[in-house]
Amino acid sequence: MEDNLENNGFSVPENYFNTLNDAIDARIRAEKIKMLAATEGYTVPEGYFEKLQLQILDKTVKEKKPQAKVLRLWRSSLLKYASAACFFIVSAAGLYFYQDQQNSKNITHNDLATELLLYDIDEQVIIDHIEDHDLKARDPKHSNVELENYILNNYSQNDIASAF
């Protein structure tokens, strides 16, 4: 309690007062040395520190970084033209096949429409038409039934429709 009151609640590191004595002694001796020799005596060449800064900057800030090697993909203009030509050919082929496909769709559509129409036509009407237009059979030996069957088996309704 009394110690605490004396120190006003403050504490010091362990062994502090033993080392304090040495620390003060060291400071005093150092001051005596400074009194004997105030400066060191070392010198530098004139303008040295300005030159030093420039030399350091040359080795750091101003040092050129090695440029990354550039590998060109397009070594010659011929390759460029060849690539362009390939692109054109592929595009043209694509366009051609696209249009062909569209035409096929149209023909299919037309065939379907025609077939639908022909469903409404009686087969006898078709036969009468052939007879009226004096269509000659290649082989007169065959009967009308045989002819009829032959036509229906070997020709599509579209083929027959286009004959009209």
Added chain:
Amino acid sequence: MKQVEDSEILEKFSAAKTRDEGFNLLLAKYQQKIYWHVRRLVIDHDDADDLVQDTFVKVWKNLDKFRSDAQLYTWIYRIATNECITFLNKKKQRNNTPLEEVSAELSETLIASSHFNGDKVQLKLQQAILTLPEKQRLIFNMKYYDDLKYEEISEITGTSVGALKASFHIAVKKIEAFMLNENINF
């Protein structure tokens, strides 16, 4: 002239656009301090010149890795100190020189140096410092000439504050005795 704060130097260095400016500020602030720190350890001006440049090149290359838990200048001092210790060790190995003879070599360099114009007393003081063991000499220089705090010297050398205080006390006793020894003259 108002000195630039370390925080400003680090901030400028961290941005690509102002990196060079930041490094210039760092050089302006620390190059002389580091030069003299190195010069006192290696004595010869040309050796000190090489080592200072090497130090700042390392600072340039590694500053982006610097952690702010340490002080900037103690970090730079540490790099410079390690460069000097490496240099002195190589000198010993190259010449196959025992440790105590390195100090004698440095003394001869000092006497022969064209970049020392001190009087007899100043020369005697430098010779006295050169009689100290390498690490003790380092501690003495940083406390006596650079007036660094023991905590800062501890960061640089990795030695405890208590050991540093004891080492410095012994160093000043030796130097004082050398200086007051009338039998030693130059």
